[in-house]
Amino acid sequence: MSERTILVWFRNDLRVHDNEILLEATRKADKVLPVFCFDPFYFKQTETGGLKTGGFRTRFLIESVADLRNNLRALGAELIIRTGDPVEIIPQLAAEYQVNEVYHHREVAFEETAISEQVEAALWKTRLNLKHFIGHTLYHKEDLPFPIKDIPDSFAVFKKKVERDSNVRAVAATPEQISTPEITDAGELPTLQDLGLEAPYDDPRATMQFTGGETIALQYLNQYLTNKEPLNSKAARNPQIVAEVSSKLSPWLALGCISPRQVYWEVVEHERSNSHNNPLITELLWRDYFRFMFKKHGRKFFNSEGFKTEAPETGTNQDKLFKQWQTGNTGIPYVDAAMHELNATGYINNYSRQIVAGYLVRDLKVDWTRGAIYFEEKLIDYSPASNWGNWAFVAGVGNDPRDNRNFITRTAEELETKSAFIDTWLPVNETTAA
Known part of the structure; x- marks a missing residue:
């Protein structure tokens, strides 16, 4: 019997911890083929004359993909990196490595879902399935106390009902080892110049330098929880004080270098208390809410x-x-x-x-x-x-x-x-x- 190979298409889930598609692929397949595409669509000039993705975020993305590759290598795997349209690249790699199925995390905004649909259609022509997973939220969609169409248009009502009637799932285990097919051309990381951007200038007035990647995200979360004022303190509930002591985890959350669930359980473990009133958990709930509202209103x-x-x-x-x-x-x-x-x-x-x-x-x-x-x-x-x-x-x-x-x-x-x-x-x- 031939080996079963699953292609894991990374997008905004650049981590090996609490990554359900990566864990599921290692359990269901003999070989896993991790892939990331730098899609030129995201680095083009917009109709308004600006860039769709500026230099700071692009640099952060490149750093995050580099860190993902290093973390996969530590598990015995390799990340294939390509620059181009995933609608062409994913089916090509699937054919080249005799892939049996493709996994990815479902997105919610129309541009991202359109790309998924185009990749799915291209794969379907070759009789391959694109399997969708839900992995960007604190609360799983299936665990909400109401269907998406009935999500309250008030965040306060949403928060109250979810915290009362739902639970945050445990984080997914991290694979101990990942086997990849023999890869002949893993590809190189593009530079900012390759993507048509200039390197951003690091202003010395900035109070923090953001570096992409799961490794830094985990280190930063630990440092933040260890050194800061307790999240449920009276001062931390003052909006303007919260602005000054905010977690600044959002860049890593946006690219999925760290998952909302992992942040939540780290907070719970750190404080060993009811976390519902913590500003950081409320931040995560707002992120959930907007994603679910996008599912509702499109x-x-x-x-x-x-x-x-x-x-x-x-x-x-x-x-x-x-x-x-x-x-x-x-x-x-x-x-x-x-x-x-x-x-x-x-x-x-x-x-x-x-x-x-x-x-x-x-x-x-x-x-x-x-x-x-x-x-x-x-x-x-x-x-x-x-x-x-x-x-x-x-x-x-x-x-x-x-x-x-x-x-x-x-x-x-x-x-x-x-x-x-x-x-x-x-x-x-x-x-x-x-």
């Missing part, structure tokens, strides 16, 4: 009216006002400093995101989708559901905006800032400038 999140009846009011001079916001030249210190920081580092905390988004929508009356597209390019931790769901939420055309009333209590004009990014000046030394 492509509506990308429309100006969201899943409401009409779009927010917009004013004149859209281009001029958006440019002022984009470049941090609004004259509002908190907004300008936050936008300077975003442009210089690829990251701002969630509190700042709420403030700058609200200012663009409510004060400048600019179409909120322009802000969402800009965040898609700039944010190192971009994920479609969290980004577009949050922007629709702030714009009042997504989830119940009353859920935000206890978080954002002051307008942008009322906020002071001591940020080092209050000015656009960059402290560039002679070596960097050269």
